[in-house]
Amino acid sequence: GAGVVVVGASVAGLHAAEALRDADYAGPVTVLDADQEPSCDRPPLSKQLLAGVWTREQTQLRDADALAGRGIDVRHGVRAVGLDIQSSTLDTSAGPLRYDGLVVATGATARDLPGAGTRPGLYTLRTQADCLALRRDLEDGAALVVVGAGFIGMEVAATARSLGAEVTVVDPLEAPMQGVLGRDAGRALQRLHAEHGVGFRLGRGVRVVHGASRVGAVELDDESVVRADAVLVGIGARPAAGWLAGAGLDVSAGLACDRYLAAAPHVVGAGDVVDWFNPRYGRRMRVEHWTNAAQQGAIAARNLLVARVDRNPADLVPYFWSDQYDVRIQFSGVAGSDVRVLPLGSATRPERRVVLSGQDGVLTSVLAVGVDQAFVRARRMLRRRTPMDEAEATVRTLLDGIE
Numbered sequence: 229g230a231g232v233v234v235v236g237a238s239v240a241g242l243h244a245a246e247a248l249r250d251a252d253y254a255g256p257v258t259v260l261d262a263d264q265e266p267s268c269d270r271p272p273l274s275k276q277l278l279a280g281v282w283t284r285e286q287t288q289l290r291d292a293d294a295l296a297g298r299g300i301d302v303r304h305g306v307r308a309v310g311l312d313i314q315s316s317t318l319d320t321s322a323g324p325l326r327y328d329g330l331v332v333a334t335g336a337t338a339r340d341l342p343g344a345g346t347r348p349g350l351y352t353l354r355t356q357a358d359c360l361a362l363r364r365d366l367e368d369g370a371a372l373v374v375v376g377a378g379f380i381g382m383e384v385a386a387t388a389r390s391l392g393a394e395v396t397v398v399d400p401l402e403a404p405m406q407g408v409l410g411r412d413a414g415r416a417l418q419r420l421h422a423e424h425g426v427g428f429r430l431g432r433g434v435r436v437v438h439g440a441s442r443v444g445a446v447e448l449d450d451e452s453v454v455r456a457d458a459v460l461v462g463i464g465a466r467p468a469a470g471w472l473a474g475a476g477l478d479v480s481a482g483l484a485c486d487r488y489l490a491a492a493p494h495v496v497g498a499g500d501v502v503d504w505f506n507p508r509y510g511r512r513m514r515v516e517h518w519t520n521a522a523q524q525g526a527i528a529a530r531n532l533l534v535a536r537v538d539r540n541p542a543d544l545v546p547y548f549w550s551d552q553y554d555v556r557i558q559f560s561g562v563a564g565s566d567v568r569v570l571p572l573g574s575a576t577r578p579e580r581r582v583v584l585s586g587q588d589g590v591l592t593s594v595l596a597v598g599v600d601q602a603f604v605r606a607r608r609m610l611r612r613r614t615p616m617d618e619a620e621a622t623v624r625t626l627l628d629g630i631e
């Protein structure tokens with residue numbers, strides 16, 4: 229047979245390919261990726277690779293020989309450009325390719341700053357090439373403006389400080405990572421960055437990026453101007469699903485998939501590209517985090533192989549981590565309206581805390597800033613749908629034991 233074709237050789241795609249072999253699938257497994265380079269892991273792009281403490285090899289996602297050894301045929305530099313579901317044919321830059329099963333794992337691409345165009349010194353961060361180019365601009369004393377105080381922007385800010393760059397973060401919101409952390413924890417994170425010398429221009433948007441041959445400054449909407457040798461734009465990502473528009477699939481918010489990650493007969497999706505119905509929460513969602521991509525890759529691939537009745541739903545609890553300086557931020561779940569802040573902070577570490585949230589008396593999310601031990605337990609309680617009061621009491625006891 230034609231075997232299984234996977235589009236996208238990153239976290240979701242490679243986990244899917246490996247899951248096929250783990251399930252003893254013996255047919256051909258072909259993985260295509262538009263990128264010429266072997267797939268890199270993305271979390272280090274704003275952390276270890278940007279800091280120069282890991283090499284390019286260390287950020288590689290998988291060893292090419294190990295994949296080949298499992299009969300996984302990875303082809304780089306091949307782009308999927310269209311899909312014909314009726315004839316089970318994928319259209320690619322290297323010609324048409326038939327499949328018995330197809331995994332769509334094309335991820336997301338970074339959003340550009342509207343109206344800013346492209347020119348040297350203006351960066352988004354999604355690939356190794358982006359990272360290494362940005363790194364070259366961040367020598368000691370260079371002025372970096374970070375546009376967008378989300379997790380990628382804040383990680384780059386922290387790493388750039390470690391390289392001696394002068395860093396200013398611009399965001400229209402009041403506090404960094406406000407969407408995930410809430411305003412108070414966001415402010416505590418801001419203090420941590422400020423202590424490390426990061427400047428903030430919050431409550432401000434970017435009006436224009438100045439500089440003709442390369443960036444020179446950023447003008448904000450209050451007409452103030454911030455000098456910039458480099459600008460890192462971290463304002464989110466959009467699903468890379470445009471190539472499927474002609475296939476008759478719904479790609480309005482990412483590749484629309486059902487609870488089993490199916491998009492069409494013999495077609496499944498996984499990772500950042502997927503907008504799926506998560507039965508755990510009774511609604512559709514798209515998650516742009518590493519663990520979700522890995523889990524969905526494995527579930528989607530297995531669901532291609534088994535009988536309809538044996539498929540597993542992707543009832544996943546979202547999770548992500550972020551590392552800034554020596555602080556790890558972890559979040560899991562979906563935030564509810566009953567928010568309980570359990571501070572652990574001392575005068576020297578005011579950012580440390582656990583924040584629980586719940587809905588209808590049940591724990592629905594856990595945020596931990598600088599507290600790893602309690603997070604593991606709290607995450608388990610999340611999966612078990614623990615009553616809110618019980619969860620709070622348990623975490624309080626755990627926190628009493630720390631310090």
Ligand code: FAD
Nearest residue numbers: 236238239240262270271308334335336499500516517518
């Ligand atoms: P992607 O990694 O986006 O890969 C998609 C692949 O598909 C790419 O290789 C692309 O070249 C290929 N492709 C796209 N279109 C086509 C096409 N038409 N034909 C062929 N190939 C195509 N998550 C965390 O949980 N914690 C972190 O600390 C963290 N840090 C991050 C830091 C950075 C700088 C970035 C960018 C992301 C970070 N993430 C983090 C998010 C995490 O990396 C992503 O969720 C993950 O990479 C998603 O994997 P994916 O396989 O779905 O898609």
